[in-house]
Amino acid sequence: MTGVSECSQQRGNLKDDGYRTPTKAVNVPVVKAEKTKRQNVFTAKVVPGMPPVHIRISDPPRKNIFSRKEVTPVANVPVTSYTPTPVKNTVDAIVHFPVGSNAEPVYVSVTTVLKPEEMKKQAAEAKRQQEKWEKEHPVEAAERRLYEAEQVLKPLDKIYQEKLKILNQVKNTPEGKALADPVKNPLVYTKDIEIDGKKLKVEIKTDDKKGLDILLKEGVKAYISAMTLSDFKKLQDIKDPKESLIQTSAALLKAIYYERFGRRLLDAWKKINPVQREFNIAMENRKKAEQAKSEAEKNLDKARKEDKDRKSKITKEYRHRYHDAPETEDIKGFSDLKETRPKTPRQGGGGLRKRWIGEKGRKIYEWDYQEGELEGYRASDGQHIGSFDPNTGKPLKSANPKRNIKKYL
Numbered sequence: 001m002t003g004v005s006e007c008s009q010q011r012g013n014l015k016d017d018g019y020r021t022p023t024k025a026v027n028v029p030v031v032k033a034e035k036t037k038r039q040n041v042f043t044a045k046v047v048p049g050m051p052p053v054h055i056r057i058s059d060p061p062r063k064n065i066f067s068r069k070e071v072t073p074v075a076n077v078p079v080t081s082y083t084p085t086p087v088k089n090t091v092d093a094i095v096h097f098p099v100g101s102n103a104e105p106v107y108v109s110v111t112t113v114l115k116p117e118e119m120k121k122q123a124a125e126a127k128r129q130q131e132k133w134e135k136e137h138p139v140e141a142a143e144r145r146l147y148e149a150e151q152v153l154k155p156l157d158k159i160y161q162e163k164l165k166i167l168n169q170v171k172n173t174p175e176g177k178a179l180a181d182p183v184k185n186p187l188v189y190t191k192d193i194e195i196d197g198k199k200l201k202v203e204i205k206t207d208d209k210k211g212l213d214i215l216l217k218e219g220v221k222a223y224i225s226a227m228t229l230s231d232f233k234k235l236q237d238i239k240d241p242k243e244s245l246i247q248t249s250a251a252l253l254k255a256i257y258y259e260r261f262g263r264r265l266l267d268a269w270k271k272i273n274p275v276q277r278e279f280n281i282a283m284e285n286r287k288k289a290e291q292a293k294s295e296a297e298k299n300l301d302k303a304r305k306e307d308k309d310r311k312s313k314i315t316k317e318y319r320h321r322y323h324d325a326p327e328t329e330d331i332k333g334f335s336d337l338k339e340t341r342p343k344t345p346r347q348g349g350g351g352l353r354k355r356w357i358g359e360k361g362r363k364i365y366e367w368d369y370q371e372g373e374l375e376g377y378r379a380s381d382g383q384h385i386g387s388f389d390p391n392t393g394k395p396l397k398s399a400n401p402k403r404n405i406k407k408y409l
Contacts, residue, residue, distance in 0.1 A: 041057075046108060048091075156289045163278050170272050173268065198242050331356070331374070337357075337365070339356050347368075373389070
């Protein structure tokens with residue numbers, strides 16, 4: 001069994017988010033697999049001029065796969081696409097197995113293993129082609145850079161929002177608020193003490209920033225000492241036994257609650273600190289991505305302005321309007337039209353004319369940026385055959401014998 005299958009190969013990285021991605025048809029041959037003496041092992045001539053590729057079917061055979069007389073429609077299955085690797089040393093094919101092998105056709109891609117110097121050469125050529133394309137299509141290149149920057153920002157912003165939500169949760173506690181602003185949101189405990197008719201109101205507050213720094217750097221014991229040292233020193237100067245007793249009780253009560261508050265604050269800090277670090281990293285990553293996106297937006301605005309200025313200059317110098325080239329799917333009335341690599345310089349310079357091939361490769365069409373028409377040529381000798389309406393395919397102007405693109409074929 002032989003044949004040809006067509007698939008769509010992506011030629012750019014743009015998605016359909018306001019930008020169009022050009023595609024081209026790729027012919028993928030269907031090759032017949034041959035049985036070998038080994039069970040479930042087949043050979044297929046995938047690469048012309050090279051030995052056959054050996055294919056081993058490892059999945060268990062499916063019984064009665066070809067015995068069904070009725071076709072059951074497959075519904076609710078998501079449509080996916082396959083993009084062949086667009087490198088010169090890769091050959092793609094669909095391998096069809098013999099009847100009775102109980103194996104379904106498979107899509108294979110065979111790639112030649114390149115030497116390091118060949119890989120460098122191929123990478124340099126790909127880079128050169130990319131730079132050439134970007135130079136010829138500055139607006140499209142800037143749009144792609146912006147799209148790529150947006151795609152980088154999206155997941156980073158999602159991570160940032162998730163980390164922010166977690167951080168707010170661990171901070172939205174009495175301890176978390178006290179750590180964030182001890183003066184505004186301190187932990188507070190008050191108690192009235194009465195000994196032998198003598199009363200004293202005791203208030204314990206974690207509103208001391210210096211004390212909080214000591215807690216986080218040196219620990220609970222140092223924190224208790226710092227917060228109660230002055231209270232215990234006062235006891236040495238008190239002569240009245242009752243006053244001394246009630247002040248001692250107050251100092252001990254403070255020591256107990258500063259220890260409790262200190263441990264609560266320290267536990268909260270140990271939970272918040274790693275979450276805060278993760279949030280800071282997420283925030284910094286998002287900030288860099290936002291800056292990259294902002295820079296891409298500026299570059300796109302600049303590219304569009306320069307493109308507009310260039311078109312205005314063309315209009316002024318040549319006294320005609322400038323017509324952007326249409327997308328392939330927007331052109332109507334032409335048979336088998338496919339976009340191909342541009343070769344002919346534009347009128348007045350400034351890049352190459354967008355090109356298509358039609359009628360199974362027999363005709364070439366190029367975009368006239370001045371007139372907004374498709375100029376037709378014979379693919380065999382490059383002779384002009386007339387101008388055509390891109391919306392209907394109908395002729396607009398007759399052939400010009402003086403026009404020929406033979407040297408650009």
